Amino acid sequence: MAVTKICCIGAGYVGGPTCSVIAMQCPHIKVTVVDISAHRISQWNSEKLPIYEPGLDDIVKKRRNVNLFFSTNIEEAIQEADLIFISVNTPTKTFGVGKGRAADLMYVENCARTIAQVSTSDKIVVEKSTVPVRAAESILKILSANHKPNVKFQVLSNPEFLSEGVAVENLLNADRVLIGHEETADGLWAFKELSKVYLNWIPEEKILRTNTWSSELTKLGANAFLAQRISSINSLSVMCEVTGADVSEVAKGIGLDSRIGPKFLQASVGFGGSCFQKDLLNLVYICECLNIPQVAVYWQQVLDMNDYQKSRFSNKIIESLFNTVTGKRITMFGFAFKKDTGDTRESPAIHVAKTLLDEGANLNIYDPKVEPEQIKKDLTHPYVTDNPENVIKSIEIHNDPYTAADSTHAIVICTEWDEFVNLDYEKIYERMIKPAFIFDGRKILNHEVLATIGFQVHTIGKR
Ligand SMILES: NC(=O)C1=CN([C@@H]2O[C@H](COP(=O)(O)OP(=O)(O)OC[C@H]3O[C@@H](n4cnc5c(N)ncnc54)[C@H](O)[C@@H]3O)[C@@H](O)[C@H]2O)C=CC1
Numbered sequence: 001m002a003v004t005k006i007c008c009i010g011a012g013y014v015g016g017p018t019c020s021v022i023a024m025q026c027p028h029i030k031v032t033v034v035d036i037s038a039h040r041i042s043q044w045n046s047e048k049l050p051i052y053e054p055g056l057d058d059i060v061k062k063r064r065n066v067n068l069f070f071s072t073n074i075e076e077a078i079q080e081a082d083l084i085f086i087s088v089n090t091p092t093k094t095f096g097v098g099k100g101r102a103a104d105l106m107y108v109e110n111c112a113r114t115i116a117q118v119s120t121s122d123k124i125v126v127e128k129s130t131v132p133v134r135a136a137e138s139i140l141k142i143l144s145a146n147h148k149p150n151v152k153f154q155v156l157s158n159p160e161f162l163s164e165g166v167a168v169e170n171l172l173n174a175d176r177v178l179i180g181h182e183e184t185a186d187g188l189w190a191f192k193e194l195s196k197v198y199l200n201w202i203p204e205e206k207i208l209r210t211n212t213w214s215s216e217l218t219k220l221g222a223n224a225f226l227a228q229r230i231s232s233i234n235s236l237s238v239m240c241e242v243t244g245a246d247v248s249e250v251a252k253g254i255g256l257d258s259r260i261g262p263k264f265l266q267a268s269v270g271f272g273g274s275c276f277q278k279d280l281l282n283l284v285y286i287c288e289c290l291n292i293p294q295v296a297v298y299w300q301q302v303l304d305m306n307d308y309q310k311s312r313f314s315n316k317i318i319e320s321l322f323n324t325v326t327g328k329r330i331t332m333f334g335f336a337f338k339k340d341t342g343d344t345r346e347s348p349a350i351h352v353a354k355t356l357l358d359e360g361a362n363l364n365i366y367d368p369k370v371e372p373e374q375i376k377k378d379l380t381h382p383y384v385t386d387n388p389e390n391v392i393k394s395i396e397i398h399n400d401p402y403t404a405a406d407s408t409h410a411i412v413i414c415t416e417w418d419e420f421v422n423l424d425y426e427k428i429y430e431r432m433i434k435p436a437f438i439f440d441g442r443k444i445l446n447h448e449v450l451a452t453i454g455f456q457v458h459t460i461g462k463r
């Protein structure tokens with residue numbers, strides 16, 4: 001069998017871009033991305049895609065309705081596919097056993113049940129969602145217990161390593177494609193079939209073959225390592241602020257060691273995004289279940305340091321503004337969890353906004369890509385406030401950075417959007433209440449120039 005039809009369940013930040021790139025690189029394969037959300041599918045079929053990702057619009061325009069399809073007809077897409085990616089969300093559980101820590105595998109399990117129920121031919125089922133180690137075992141058990149006669153399944157683990165904002169670039173030039181398979185002849189066969197899809201554009205030496213459990217654990221481990229580097233440099237940023245060292249200089253000096261390397265050493269307001277926290281919590285929970293508390297405590301510290309960094313930054317804003325922000329108006333530049341995405345999941349900006357709102361501040365928020373409705377949704381979520389009406393009264397969402405800064409006491413940079421670097425800060429300064437403050441949570445601005453203009457400048461990791 002050669003794979004000619006792929007179905008991807010889950011049209012999100014992973015399923016959408018990944019399948020668009022597969023469709024572009026494999027014109028001979030029909031790729032159908034399905035979702036239970038009719039709204040999401042209609043967005044994928046519209047002019048304005050549901051996610052902002054540089055380069056994605058072009059690919060979708062070229063391949064949509066050629067060999068790339070977005071559909072809500074999940075059963076049909078599963079039935080006709082040779083290979084099925086499960087790319088659904090695996091959020092942190094919000095209830096029951098493991099609440100607040102374990103990954104909720106409900107959506108993955110639902111997919112497995114649907115696949116088993118509707119499949120009338122053999123399938124390769126590929127776990128692309130990030131899952132706890134040994135999740136493939138549960139998927140296989142569900143498939144095996146519910147399948148139609150004479151239908152066989154192989155389950156592969158093929159975790160995704162893309163970063164939002166550079167997803168297309170990451171997918172086209174992946175550092176590696178990791179495929180874990182069952183250690184049997186059928187498992188090896190399934191590995192080869194999936195490899196053949198990637199070999200259309202990924203060099204063979206970049207395809208890494210492991211057993212299923214290694215593959216699952218590698219994904220959690222990779223995110224834990226990346227997050228750990230950020231917490232490590234953020235911990236040094238605290239020391240810099242009390243000693244007079246400069247964290248940018250320290251990071252450069254550390255990163256020039258070829259054993260360490262320069263990436264992921266950018267001190268910040270703290271890491272955000274849908275995965276680092278979720279995957280670390282999951283790793284910690286797995287360690288506790290495996291009765292290895294020493295390892296659990298080790299990784300928990302990465303999260304604790306991140307919480308500390310987010311609180312430190314928010315508290316610094318209040319302290320600097322003479323210990324009160326009640327009734328003051330503050331500008332937030334950036335709401336997404338990083339630049340070049342409209343995604344706000346676990347964005348540190350939400351933490352900063354919550355702290356300031358709790359203290360009675362009013363906020364003018366500007367982000368080039370986050371939808372106003374999303375900002376309102378995030379800031380009126382029960383985790384953020386028990387008084388949503390009050391929050392709505394206290395925030396203004398702007399579509400221009402200059403009006404956002406008008407008559408405010410301070411600007412807080414929460415996201416490192418390139419456009420913030422080149423704004424006319426003299427013009428902005430003139431329109432602000434004095435003394436005018438800038439809190440650069442991303443270390444992207446020229447602080448000397450800002451100080452010369454008259455701003456009181458505060459940043460991370462530098463006195
Ligand atoms: N966002 C990212 O950058 C990355 C995410 N991941 C992992 O990939 C997985 C997916 O993440 P995202 O794409 O960000 O999630 P997402 O929330 O953007 O998309 C998931 C989609 O799955 C759909 N869905 C849920 N259950 C379904 C079902 N039974 N049938 C059909 N559709 C269903 C949802 O409606 C949603 O549209 C997660 O496990 C995540 O940890 C991995 C690497 C990168």
Ligand SMILES: O=C(O)[C@H]1O[C@H](OP(=O)(O)OP(=O)(O)OC[C@H]2O[C@@H](n3ccc(=O)[nH]c3=O)[C@H](O)[C@@H]2O)[C@H](O)[C@@H](O)[C@@H]1O
Pocket residue numbers: 130160161162163164165223226230263264265266267268269270271272273274275276337338339
């Ligand atoms: O599993 C996932 O979801 C993905 O998680 C991250 O990707 P992503 O969250 O999209 O973005 P990152 O570039 O990793 O940034 C995460 C957060 O860390 C922050 N960050 C990043 C790098 C740095 O040096 N300092 C820093 O504070 C970013 O601003 C952002 O808030 C990983 O980088 C991907 O490899 C992985 O596939």
